[in-house]
Amino acid sequence: MSSALTDLFPHPIVQAPMAGGVSVPQLAAAVCEAGGLGFLAAGYKTADGMYQEIKQLRSLTGGPFGVNLFMPQPEYPGASTGSTRAANAAPPAGALEMYAHQLAGEAAWYETELGDPDSGRDDGYETKLTVLLDNPVPVVSFHFGVPSRDVLDALRRAGTLTLVTATTAEEALAVERAGADAVIAQGVEAGGHQGTHRDIPEADGSGTGLLSLVAQVRETVDIPIVAAGGIMRGSQIAAVMAAGASAAQLGTAFLATPESGANALHKQALTDPLYARTELTRAFSGRPARGLVNRFVREHGPYAPAAYPEIHHLTAPLRKAAAKAGDPQGMALWAGQGHRMARDVPAGQLVEVLVAELEEARAALSAGGGLR
Secondary structure (H helix, E strand, O other): OOOOOHHHOOOOEEEOOOOOOOOOHHHHHHHHHOOOEEEEEOOOOOHHHHHHHHHHHHHHOOOOEEEEEEOOOOOOOOOOOOOOOOOOOOOOOOHHHHHHHHHHHHHHHOOOOOOOOOOOOOOOHHHHHHHHHHOOOOEEEEEOOOOOHHHHHHHHHOOOEEEEEEOOHHHHHHHHHHOOOEEEEEOOOOOEEOOOOOOOHHHOOOOOOHHHHHHHHHOOOOOOEEEEOOOOOHHHHHHHHHOOOOEEEEOHHHHOOOOOOOOHHHHHHOOOOOOOOEEEEOOOOOOOEEEEOOHHHHHHHHHOOOOOOHHHHHHHHHHHHHHHOOOHHHOOOEOOOOHHHOOOOOHHHHHHHHHHHHHHHHHHHHOOOOOO
C-alpha cells in the first residue's frame, strides 16, 4: 500500500527507535543513507538532548528520519476493569518498597545506590513536543499510548507524519480514530517494551503474534500498517507485507550493527549460546519488556510490580553499574525472539541484504513457491 509515509523512503524498512542509547544518530543516518527510515529514540533523554541528536543526524544525512516519544504515564498503570485493582490504581500497598528492599542486595553487590523512583513520570513529553513543533522532523512516532488529536493535528500542520504503536486491533482502531497517519502493529515477539496503551498485569505474556496481529489490524483499520516484532530476515518482511503491512520495523536486527550504540556485552549476548531464550519481564522497568533471560530476570522478574516508570528509575543505577563492571547478568539485554539471527554487519549493508532477501522472497511467491 503506497502512502505518504512509505513514499518517503525507497525501501519498506524502518529502524526501530531503541531507547537507552542504542538508536544513535550514526545508526539512523546509515539506515537513511541506505534507503530505509532511520529513527532516533527520545525516550529517557532531555528535550535538549533530543534536539542535539536531531541536529547531529541532520549533519549526517539529508534523508527523512523519525523521532520516537514516550507517552506520559498515569499515576500508576492499572489492572483491567473487574480485576482486584481498579484501573489506574496503585500496585498493592508497599509493593514498590518491597521490591526496593529485594534489590538492596544488588545495590550492595554493585556498590551503588538504588535510584529515586519518583524521578518523573512524563519523560519531558510536553517540552519535547514543543521542540518538535518548532523544529519539525519528517516523522514522529509514539509509544505507550495515543496522543490527543490536537497533538497529531499540530504535527500534521508542521509537516510531520505520525505513527503510534498498537499491540491489539482495538488499540489500532484507537490510533486511527485519533488521526495518526499510520499504526505500528507490534507483535509479542518484539524486543524491548511492549507498547500497550494500558498496562494490564493480568495480560502479561498473552500478546498476539505478529502475523496474526497484522491480519487483524488490516481488517480493522484503513491507515497503513508498519509491522514490528522479531523480524530479522527479508523473507519475514515479505510475509508481513503479504499479510497487509506497508513496511516492517526492525530493532534487534540493527542492535548488533557497528553503528548501534548498544553496549558491546549486549551485542555479544544476542548470539551467545548462554542466553537461550527471551522473556517478557517487569524486572528492570515495571512494564513488560522482552529481553534475554539472565540472572537478574530470573531472580527478580517474578516479584516486580506493575510500576512504570518508578522501577525504571529505581534500577537505573544498577544497570549502569553492571555495565561498568562488565557483567551482562545484571544488564537489561533487550532482544526480540529472533535474536540468534542477528548479523554483525554495517547498518547500511544490512538494509541492502534485507532488500535483496525481500526481493528474492517476493519472486518466489510470484513463481508459486513459498517463503524461505
